[in-house]
Amino acid sequence: MSGHGVWARVGYELASPAPMFYSLSGETDFRRVVTLVPLVSFASESVLGIIPSFSAGAGFPIDLLDGPARLGLRGQLGLQWPYVGVVGGLDVMSGTSSLLLRGFVMLQVGL
């Protein structure tokens, strides 16, 4: 694992039943990687919107554009207040010769 950079992502999610969320998001580093991430997460209730909704999820990131497509595993944790939140996690990506570890922390806006 080496280097760092700025990433951005946009996604959509469904909930059924309510505590379970199923999302699909696209992420990019604006240079050479675009990643699709289907993810399943569980989110707790918030208290008055002050104590955030905690979430934990797992998914399968798929790297595109950067050579052959690569499949990985993602573990993700999140805190969400109304409109804003923080998401962090770790990707373990398969490579041609070795595994690629990729950690991230993102600010998130929920509409």
Add this chain to the structure above:
Amino acid sequence: MVWACVWQLLVGNIAASRAEPATAGVEWSPDVAVKAETLDFVCGLEQGEPSCRFFATYELEPLTAEPPAIDVRFVGTKTSDVVLELDGARVTGSVRIGQRSRLIARGVIHPGQFVEPSYARSAMSVRHPLFGAPVHRSHRFDFEYAIAPIRTFAGPPPKVTLHVEYRRAGRSRSPVTTRSSRPSGAAVKRSWTPRHCSRCASACRCHRRHSSRAAPSPPWAG
């Protein structure tokens, strides 16, 4: 989305005819005894809103040789379509009763609705406050029906039969509560709270049997 709901039926008392005119309360026609009283409630959803149809039957018997005149009226809150019938004929105001007359009051009770207070906000509403699907919160529906106080009826305490039925959505009949009692002077007050109501999405399917004693359904319950 979870819509937990609680139905509650409260039966209280108001004043009616009295056995002892000297005591406090509304005094009218102590010459009529109520031999039996039957109360039937059938609750269900109508156009998405819960409501109860009631059917109250009073077996009246004069205590004097001369057929006494009585004032009949129904007092209730959040009721509609109330009809009073004496021996099969619609009546209002003052009527004379014969031997073993049957007075019937029937109509519809509408509930009060309260949102259960909670500090919790669903994950959906927190994560997507603008475009998230609406989240149903727990509601409670209270039905109130006031009956004449049994202790103030003239004559000996009548036999009182109370039958409450709640219909599950999409089902024709499923009684949940049946009570039959003979009060001994004290006002009758019962409260049922059918619970076991989680995950009610489009229609509540609350169902709880409170008594194993079966009672015949009212004739108008189709």
